[in-house]
Amino acid sequence: MARLEVLKTYKIYIGGAFPRTESGRYYTPKNTKGEALGNVCLSSRKDVRNAVVAARKAFGGWSERAAFNRGQILYRIGEMLEGRKAQFVEELQLQGATTAKAEKEVNAAIDRLVYYAGWCDKVSQVSGSVNPVASSHFNFSVNEPTGVVGILADQSTSLIGLVSQIAPVIAGGSTCVCIASEDLPLCAITFAEVLNSSDVPGGVVNILTGSPDEMMKPMATHMDVNAIVYAGKDATMLNSIQEFAVENLKRVRNYPQDWMDSGAQGLHYITDLMELKTTWHPIENIGGATSSY
Amino acid sequence: MAKKNEKINWEYAPAPESTGHINLKEQYDLFIDGKWVKPNSGKYFESTNPANKKKLASVAHANEKDVDKAVKAARKAYDNVWSKMAPSERAKYIYRIARLMQERAREFAVIESLDAGKVIRESRDVDVPLACNHFFYYAGWADKLEYAFPNREVSSLGVAGQIIPWNFPLLMAAWKIAPALATGNTVVLKPAETTSLTALKLAEIIEESGLPAGVVNIVTGYGDTGAAIVNHKDVDKIAFTGSTAVGKIIQKAIAGTHKKATLELGGKSANIILEDAPLDQAVEGIVNGIFFNQGHVCCAGSRLFVQESVADQVIEKLKHRMNSLIVGDPMDKNTDVGAINSKEQLDVINSYLKIGQAEGAIMYQADCSVPSSGYYCRPTLFTGVAQSSRIVQEEIFGPVLTIQTFRTVDEVIQKANNTPYGLAAGVWTDKGSRIFNLTTKLRAGVVWANTYNKFDPTSPFGGYKESGFGREGGLHGLEAYVKFN
Structure with a gap:
């Protein structure tokens, strides 16, 4: 008798664990052929709040990691993704991509992780500065992570958009709550499994599936979210995010990019989700001494 | 409880690191064009353990012809492969080298201590991790050079001749090779005659990493080997770490040539x-x-x-x-x-x-x-x-x-x-x-x-005055290996 295949239950990813949604709800996205992709969690606003709590809890530890260490971990995510390439290609195909396109997308996602891995310990070298103030002070500015970032992932791709939005946020030391593509959610959850086995501490990245329309408001109004990244082109959606963001002055970033474009990466995606801190320190000035040798 | 008159021995019990797991060959040839080749000179010299004067391995002594062969291999690899490769792919090779080194860190530490006489605690906790991290750091720069040199268009130099000292053998090899590769140059490196072994082990890793043949060539030998690199017409850049006296000889030798140089020399800090x-x-x-x-x-x-x-x-x-x-x-x-x-x-x-x-x-x-x-x-x-x-x-x-x-x-x-x-x-x-x-x-x-002798791949290092010129490490370390168009 033929062996019966074991099917995967798609869960969400909060605080390094894989629960089903607290709401118990599900939806069944279909591919272009009309085939059901699975019973995917229809996450609720309570799930959003739980994820924000997890992200905040993880923020202190993650932001205090040495930049070098974050770089090693991002590179590790790339390594693990490379190792599970076949699974992602299969899921992308199931969601409607050709083999060639699917492979291209996974390769691009791996390379993007490696690209941002390299940035971690270089951000402040390029973006920071020593400021020649006129008084006798040593004055310097460095970038620091902004906190908890809400990500509304690109809805038109399953993997590359999500990865391209997450990588710069965690490279800079922030933590995030991501709402995956509603129609193409499979790779998001499998990517969570990759993160979970890549030395990324639980809570640094949290991934929810379901309806962005429903979850956008609890996320954009949440007082413990510091910034929102929105990858879509929907002006109405963007406008509501911007309005909801006002209450605690969230930074709102809109990237309506084609994430497969090799140019859809760069330092500003990191520094957009960072603050700048300037420190002043006196320099004792006891004249006379020559340094003219 | 010890009796009052009982003498307590406060000496530490010996805690020797095992040398059983390392893999050293009896004899090392030159690493040129991705292959291990016998030296044209036919000569080998001994690398010994300064802690007990015992021989560790024989190492090839490269002469002018060997150096010429290495430079030609480096030129060929530069023209045909390395300078044409997408920077992001170059980065991935360098990451591979970093990872392979991390995997074999213990072996490197033990060989470094045997060959150089430095204490295992330092090789294990300082030299080897810093060397790995240096590759890791510069790997990330390969596809980000436009950020290091805003408003300027840069390109690689070509073949870099690199001569390193015996005090931090592997670390100095990393300081030299990593930024050179990240910026798209190919390399001919000569380790110091008393400490060639970890550079040769690094060559094995480079081989294992699949780095295209000729991108990194390791030629071992004495001062004459170094001189052959410095004086070779097809070398575009000299990177030297060593004494101020030799640094001055090099500066004189390359005066009037197109060769760019960085010299990291002596100090009296x-x-x-x-x-x-x-x-x-x-x-x-x-x-x-x-x-x-x-x-x-x-x-x-x-x-x-x-x-x-x-x-x-x-x-x-x-x-x-x-x-x-x-x-x-x-x-x-x-x-x-x-x-x-x-x-x-x-x-x-x-x-x-x-x-x-x-x-x-x-x-x-x-x-x-x-x-x-x-x-x-x-x-x-x-x-x-x-x-x-x-x-x-x-x-x-x-x-x-x-x-x-x-x-x-x-x-x-x-x-x-x-x-x-x-x-x-x-x-x-x-x-x-x-x-x-x-x-x-x-x-x-x-x-x-309020600290001393701290090093990090992100932190530029180099001297004023007769301690040399140019910086290694950090963003500023890239400049030594590029030209502005």
Whole structure:
């Protein structure tokens, strides 16, 4: 008798664990052929709040990691993704991509992780500065992570958009709550499994599936979210995010990019989700001494 | 409970690192064009363990023809493959090298300690991790060069000839190779004759990483091999770390050629202790500054300046601390100070001990035993020295410290800067504003405040004045390997 295949239950990813949604709800996205992709969690606003709590809890530890260490971990995510390439290609195909396109997308996602891995310990070298103030002070500015970032992932791709939005946020030391593509959610959850086995501490990245329309408001109004990244082109959606963001002055970033474009990466995606801190320190000035040798 | 009269043995039990798992060949050929080739000279020399004078392996002695072969391989790899490769792909090769090194870190540490005489604790915790991290750091730069040089278009130079010293063999190889590859150059590297082995092990890793043949070539040999690299017409860049005397020979040899150069040379760095410094911590810093790696450190804090009011106290504490240093087997995890790298270097150090005494300085050596075989020097300090003493002016490159005192900050700045060198300096004080005053006025490429001998891939390193020019490490380390179009 033929062996019966074991099917995967798609869960969400909060605080390094894989629960089903607290709401118990599900939806069944279909591919272009009309085939059901699975019973995917229809996450609720309570799930959003739980994820924000997890992200905040993880923020202190993650932001205090040495930049070098974050770089090693991002590179590790790339390594693990490379190792599970076949699974992602299969899921992308199931969601409607050709083999060639699917492979291209996974390769691009791996390379993007490696690209941002390299940035971690270089951000402040390029973006920071020593400021020649006129008084006798040593004055310097460095970038620091902004906190908890809400990500509304690109809805038109399953993997590359999500990865391209997450990588710069965690490279800079922030933590995030991501709402995956509603129609193409499979790779998001499998990517969570990759993160979970890549030395990324639980809570640094949290991934929810379901309806962005429903979850956008609890996320954009949440007082413990510091910034929102929105990858879509929907002006109405963007406008509501911007309005909801006002209450605690969230930074709102809109990237309506084609994430497969090799140019859809760069330092500003990191520094957009960072603050700048300037420190002043006196320099004792006891004249006379020559340094003219 | 121990009885009152019972003698307690406070000595550490031996804790030797095992050498069983390392993989060393009896004989090493040259690594040229991705293959191991016999030297044209037919000659091999021995690499020995300075801790017991035992032979570790035979190493090929490359002559001019071998160097020519290596440069040609590097040129071919540059023209056909490496300069054409997408920077992001170049990055991935360098990441691979970093990862493979991390995987074999323990083997590297053991071989480094056997070959160089440095203590296993340092090879394991400093040299090898820093070397891996250097590759990791520069890998990330390969596809980000436009950020390092805003508004300027840069391209690689071509073939880089790199000559490295024996004090940090693997680390120096990493400092040289990683930025050269990241910026798109190919490499011919020559390790020092007493410490070729970890560079050759690195060649094995490079082979394993699948790096295209000829991108990195390792040629072993003596000064004549280095000279052949420096004088080769098809080399575009010379990167040298070593003595100021040889640095000057190189600068002269390449004058009038198109060759770009970075020289990381000698030093006689000042370590300054102010009266408000936390003295116990400062004493640790003095010890680390001069006895780390047996004092074979170009940026060693070899000139100590102590403020007069605390001088007696600091010297007393320092002597006490020196007496507790464990000098001996580099492979023992408890050892603080290992073996002097070679007989030649031990002779140099001993000659300076004589010079110092002849000049009238007072010598103090740590009260410790040293192994009878192998090359060792007890930690040494000189008091009663003058600014003009040879042991104060000249680089000794061994565990020898000179101590001078001062009264005012002005005075110590004058004294500290009064040297042809300008590699590094240390400042110990509780007062932040004073630190920045001193870091501003000291003419040195690196200044450590309340710490000493700290290194990081992100942090540029290099000297002022006769300590050389150019920087290695950090964003600024990239510039040495690019040209502006």
